[in-house]
Structures are given as structure tokens and as C-alpha cells.
Amino acid sequence: MYSAAIYPPQHAPAANPFASMPGYEGIGAVVAGGFLPPPVPLQPVAPTQPGPTPEEWNIPALSEDAARQAFKGYVDSQCCYQSGPANEGVITNMESFNTYRLRLETFTESRSTEMAEKPYEGETADFYAQPAPTPWEVQAKIPELFTKHTEEIRVPYTSNIKECNACHAEGTVSCKDCEAKGYKQCNRCNGSGKDGEENCTGCNGTGKDRCSKCSGAGKIKCETCKGKKQLLTFIKLKVEWANNVDNHVVEQNSGLKAEELNSVNGKELFKMAQIMVVYPLYGFPNPAIVEASDRLIKEHQSKYAQTSRIMQQRQTVELIPVTKVNYKWKNNIHVFYVYGKENKVSADDYPETCCCVIL
Incomplete structure (x- = not known):
């Protein structure tokens, strides 16, 4: 512990008074993209492997009536589509392509430090009062999990008072x-x-x-000190929480563009969250999901663990219904798709369109 009598807080500290302070030796330097490496995590405990029951692996097939109603609603929403094919077209075949979507979310906390200053407003200058906590020892309130949030904290025992150089302490x-x-x-x-x-x-x-x-x-x-003549200098800790998300869709070769599935919801088979990291879904019946789960977990560990602390991970598997519908209109066969819990429709080759001019 240092004596305030030997180091009076009324004067600015040396150019880098934190050079010998653990955790702040390189303050002001660019380190690993600006973020401080986190402490070595404890080894997580392997969770039990939950999984859906067999009856949950499929979604009941879409009925012909439901497919036609979804098709009509879609056509009615398009200003250039005539209603004939939707109302009078004959459905000749329907094929289900239930599609799995895996989502991995990694909730991380990153920390960075920099020197900061503000107009002095009577705050306690506690520099040298006792050793400052290291950047990862400073307490910060964790926000709601799997959300984005940023907080700036004045590190305890790093505050000092100095004269404002911008106005030469005149205000x-x-x-x-x-x-x-x-x-x-x-x-x-x-x-x-x-x-x-x-x-x-x-x-x-x-x-x-x-x-x-x-x-x-x-x-x-003076805009720097707001007329106060003095500045409070301190180390500012910036804490950033982020939710890093990756999705993997198991293709079923239905012909529907995979990116169209991003706009719909599926039936949630299960959701698993674990402190620090989750484990691959080895018990899942679809091997492509098992492989994707293992790959994404390794990728997130490699991408985020070096510069941030992984707080929690969450895996979700959804079953997205996709139905390919063939219908006949004027002796030609056409196709539309009904997909997602919302029964959204895609019909790129709709046969009866017109050119609209919007005035």
C-alpha cells in the first residue's frame, strides 16, 4: 500500500504510472485487437445429452387444402399475379422435405482499457490508495444472457487530479x-x-x-474541463457483451433456396444451454447435425476464446417443414413451395403475371 503523503493526488502521475501495475502494463498499446486476454477458464462439466423423442423428429405432412389456402394468400398479396392458377390449378403431387436447422449461440464478454479524463467535479482521487484490481477482477453486472450490451467503468484506485492543459488551469x-x-x-x-x-x-x-x-x-x-480548471484522470475499462450466432441448415434437395429458410420459424425440437461451452449433439439421429454441431463448437472456441471470455453457449435444433407442390395449369406443370410454421410460399415460376405501373 502506498502513502498519499508521499504521492499527493493533486499532481498528475508520471507518463505511465501503471507500468508496474498488474494487468495495466501495456495500457495505451494495441494488444490482440484491443481486447485483453481473459483468465484461464475452469474445465466445464460435461452435461447430459438431451435429445428429442422419436415422435418429435417429423412434422405432420401439409394437407392439400392448407397448401392451396397458403398459395391463394400468397398470390393475393402480389400486385402483378392473376388469381387463375391459384384458384383453378390442379395439384398433382405434394412432397415433404422436413429440414433441420442448428443454431449455436456463444455469449461472450470482452474487456479493454484506456486512459481517460473528465472535468473534475469533486471526486475522490484514490490513485495509490491501494493496488487497483486487474481488468478481469473489476466487478461488472452481467446483462441478460445472449444479448448485446456495453458498459464503461472507472477502474477503482486509478483516479488522479491534474491541471487542465487546454486552458492552463484558467477555466x-x-x-x-x-x-x-x-x-x-x-x-x-x-x-x-x-x-x-x-x-x-x-x-x-x-x-x-x-x-x-x-x-x-x-x-x-474551456470545453475540456468545462470551466473546472482541473481534470480527473483514470483508467477506463470497457466491457462488451456479445451474442455470436451461427446457423447450419441440413439441405434436403427440395429445390427451395436455402436462404429463404432464414425468414421463417420451425418447430423447436430442443434447446440446450451450458455455462462456458456446450458439447456436440452426439445423440442426434441426423449425422449431418452431429457433424455441424461439433464443427461450430470448435470454430467458436477458436474464434472467441482468445480475446474474450465465453460465458455461456446455447444450441437449438428446429425442424422446418418444407412442402414441394406440383400443380397443373393449362396443360403445364408448375411448382410452388410452402415452408416454415408460417406456411410461407415461394413460387418463382408463377405462370400468370402482368406488368404493373405504379403512378
Whole structure:
């Protein structure tokens, strides 16, 4: 512990007073993208492997009536689509392509530090009062899990008071608008003081206008210290929480574009969350999901564990219904898709369209 009598807080510390302070040796330097490496985590405990029951692995097939109603609603929402194919087309075949979607979420906490200052407003200068906690020892309230949030914290026992260099501890600086004169040239007479043969009424013949910026004083409040003459310097800790998400969709070769599935919901088979990291879904019946789970967990560990602390991970598996519908219209076969719990429709080859002009 250091004595405040030996190191009075009224004076600024040396250029880098934290050089020998654990956790702050390189403050101001760029380290690993600006974020501090987290402490070595404890080994997580392997959770039990939950999984869906067999009856949950499939979604009941879409009925022909439900498919037609979804198709009609879709066509009605398109300004250039005529209703004939949707109302009169004959459905010839329907095929289900239930599709799995795996989502891995990794909730992380990252920390970075920098020197900061603010106008001094009577705060306690606690620098040297006792050793400062290291960046990862500073307490921060964790927000709701799997959300994005940022918090800035003044690190305890790093605050010091110094004179404001911007105004040389005067609290005011010269007004740039009038070059500290307190007045500017009259715009009406261009500084002549005359309006023809008469004195200028704008400046009463002086040729000068009082500076509105400084009200004629020639000085304005210092923006750095807000007129306080002193600054509080301290180490600022920035804590960032982020939810890093990756999805993997098991293709079923239905012909529907995979990106279209991003806009719909599926039936949630299960959701598993675990402190620190989850384990691959080895008990899942679809091997492609098992492989994707193992791959994404390794990728997230490699990507995030070096510069942030993994707080929790969560895996979700959804079953997204996809139905391919063939229908006949004017002796030609066409296709539309009904997908997602919302029964959204995709029909790229709709046969009856017109050109609309919106005025």
C-alpha cells in the first residue's frame, strides 16, 4: 500500500504510472485487437445429452387444402399475379422435405482499457490508495444472457487530479470567433462605421459588433474541463457483451433456396444451454447435425476464446417443414413451395403475371 503523503493526488502521475501495475502494463498499446486476454477458464462439466423423442423428429405432412389456402394468400398479396392458377390449378403431387436447422449461440464478454479524463467535479482521487484490481477482477453486472450490451467503468484506485492543459488551469480559453478581441467587424458597414454620410446604425459608428460567442469577453469556457480548471484522470475499462450466432441448415434437395429458410420459424425440437461451452449433439439421429454441431463448437472456441471470455453457449435444433407442390395449369406443370410454421410460399415460376405501373 502506498502513502498519499508521499504521492499527493493533486499532481498528475508520471507518463505511465501503471507500468508496474498488474494487468495495466501495456495500457495505451494495441494488444490482440484491443481486447485483453481473459483468465484461464475452469474445465466445464460435461452435461447430459438431451435429445428429442422419436415422435418429435417429423412434422405432420401439409394437407392439400392448407397448401392451396397458403398459395391463394400468397398470390393475393402480389400486385402483378392473376388469381387463375391459384384458384383453378390442379395439384398433382405434394412432397415433404422436413429440414433441420442448428443454431449455436456463444455469449461472450470482452474487456479493454484506456486512459481517460473528465472535468473534475469533486471526486475522490484514490490513485495509490491501494493496488487497483486487474481488468478481469473489476466487478461488472452481467446483462441478460445472449444479448448485446456495453458498459464503461472507472477502474477503482486509478483516479488522479491534474491541471487542465487546454486552458492552463484558467477555466477559459481565447475566443476563436473574435480572436480574443471581444468584437468583430460590423457586417453592415464592413467596419467603416458609415452608412453613406451617416453613422452606421448597426454599430453606432464604431465599425465593431460585440462577439456573440463570448459576449464581448474575448474568452469562453474551456470545453475540456468545462470551466473546472482541473481534470480527473483514470483508467477506463470497457466491457462488451456479445451474442455470436451461427446457423447450419441440413439441405434436403427440395429445390427451395436455402436462404429463404432464414425468414421463417420451425418447430423447436430442443434447446440446450451450458455455462462456458456446450458439447456436440452426439445423440442426434441426423449425422449431418452431429457433424455441424461439433464443427461450430470448435470454430467458436477458436474464434472467441482468445480475446474474450465465453460465458455461456446455447444450441437449438428446429425442424422446418418444407412442402414441394406440383400443380397443373393449362396443360403445364408448375411448382410452388410452402415452408416454415408460417406456411410461407415461394413460387418463382408463377405462370400468370402482368406488368404493373405504379403512378
